[in-house]
Amino acid sequence: MNATSAEIASQPDVWARAAEELTASAARELAAPGERMLILGCGTSWFVAQSLAELRESAQLGETDAVCASEFRPRRRYDRVVAVTRSGTSTEVLEALRQVPSGAHRVAITAVENEPVDDLTDTRILLDFADERSVVQTRFPTTVLALARATFQHASETPDLAQAQAALSTADSLNLAQPRDVRLNAASPPQNARFSPESLVADGLEALTLTLPADPADIDHLVFLGTGWTVGLAHEAALKVREAAQAHSESYPAMDFRHGPVAVAGPRSLVWSLGDVPPELDDVARGAGATTYRNDLDPLAQLLLVQRFALALAAHRGLDPDNPRLLTRSVVLT
Numbered sequence: 663m664n665a666t667s668a669e670i671a672s673q674p675d676v677w678a679r680a681a682e683e684l685t686a687s688a689a690r691e692l693a694a695p696g697e698r699m700l701i702l703g704c705g706t707s708w709f710v711a712q713s714l715a716e717l718r719e720s721a722q723l724g725e726t727d728a729v730c731a732s733e734f735r736p737r738r739r740y741d742r743v744v745a746v747t748r749s750g751t752s753t754e755v756l757e758a759l760r761q762v763p764s765g766a767h768r769v770a771i772t773a774v775e776n777e778p779v780d781d782l783t784d785t786r787i788l789l790d791f792a793d794e795r796s797v798v799q800t801r802f803p804t805t806v807l808a809l810a811r812a813t814f815q816h817a818s819e820t821p822d823l824a825q826a827q828a829a830l831s832t833a834d835s836l837n838l839a840q841p842r843d844v845r846l847n848a849a850s851p852p853q854n855a856r857f858s859p860e861s862l863v864a865d866g867l868e869a870l871t872l873t874l875p876a877d878p879a880d881i882d883h884l885v886f887l888g889t890g891w892t893v894g895l896a897h898e899a900a901l902k903v904r905e906a907a908q909a910h911s912e913s914y915p916a917m918d919f920r921h922g923p924v925a926v927a928g929p930r931s932l933v934w935s936l937g938d939v940p941p942e943l944d945d946v947a948r949g950a951g952a953t954t955y956r957n958d959l960d961p962l963a964q965l966l967l968v969q970r971f972a973l974a975l976a977a978h979r980g981l982d983p984d985n986p987r988l989l990t991r992s993v994v995l996t
């Protein structure tokens with residue numbers, strides 16, 4: 663078995679460990695209500711940042727932005743800047759952290775100790791047991807998301823919103839970071855509402871045994887669709903297929919599929935919906951001749967199935983997923 667496959671298979675166990683051991687400490691770093699937060703990263707870690715930001719804001723914990731590290735500009739005020747970086751060495755992440763204005767608390771979510779990111783951050787969430795030999799990231803990003811979701815769920819079960827509002831009033835009166843209303847998403851339900859680590863693990867185990875949605879021999883184009891926090895997952899799913907299988911792979915906020923992308927779908931396309939995607943989009947995709955796929959598993963567990971499909975497609979194309987073309991564990995610019 664290649665290293666990537668073994669790491670994919672280990673995910674349910676690693677998620678359970680992260681939720682069990684780190685939820686309380688991660689809550690201090692990620693779930694302080696009312697803080698204005700920026701989350702940044704490159705590649706996979708940027709897509710994780712997108713999902714994290716949506717999950718945190720929809721959990722009414724405060725305004726949360728995500729940015730690709732190379733596009734960070736120190737224009738907005740943040741209470742906390744979180745860098746997601748498995749390696750702790752990606753040049754653009756380090757550059758962005760160097761530009762963070764003083765006063766913002768800087769946090770690294772990483773898999774390795776004693777890397778350059780440590781010198782540029784104040785605190786750290788260390789997921790060393792989720793580190794990977796594989797260049798292509800699988801279990802580190804999903805473990806970050808599993809932990810964050812456990813953390814946000816934990817925060818929502820701790821009736822702190824009143825306390826948070828009090829803290830906000832204090833911040834306002836002192837003219838501190840001026841966070842806006844932590845209830846800014848009150849009109850839409852939290853997207854993580856039914857999350858439990860146990861059901862995620864159960865769904866992950868199921869995703870390890872499910873039949874793949876299509877025969878890789880029949881597919882050479884994939885489109886992943888998501889809404890809310892699963893838009894980031896869709897981007898990560900598409901990246902996985904590009905990285906591991908060198909296949910044409912795209913991703914969109916679901917409703918945008920009609921706004922152009924459908925034009926390149928055809929009989930060798932697989933259109934894969936992750937999470938709460940309007941079912942009529944399947945009709946649109948099928949109208950273009952594509953195969954469609956969706957299931958009821960937790961969307962993070964579905965990402966595991968995407969990873970399995972990416973490896974099956976790589977095998978069909980004679981590729982070694984442990985040695986992806988032109989990729990390295992992290993990009994260090996000189």
Ligand SMILES: O=P(O)(O)OC[C@H]1O[C@](O)(CO)[C@@H](O)[C@@H]1O
Pocket residue numbers: 703704705706707746747748749750751752755797798799905989990991992993
């Ligand atoms: O999380 P890190 O270590 O900063 O690395 C991000 C890297 O991960 C990858 O997804 C690995 O292929 C690349 O997109 C990117 O270079």
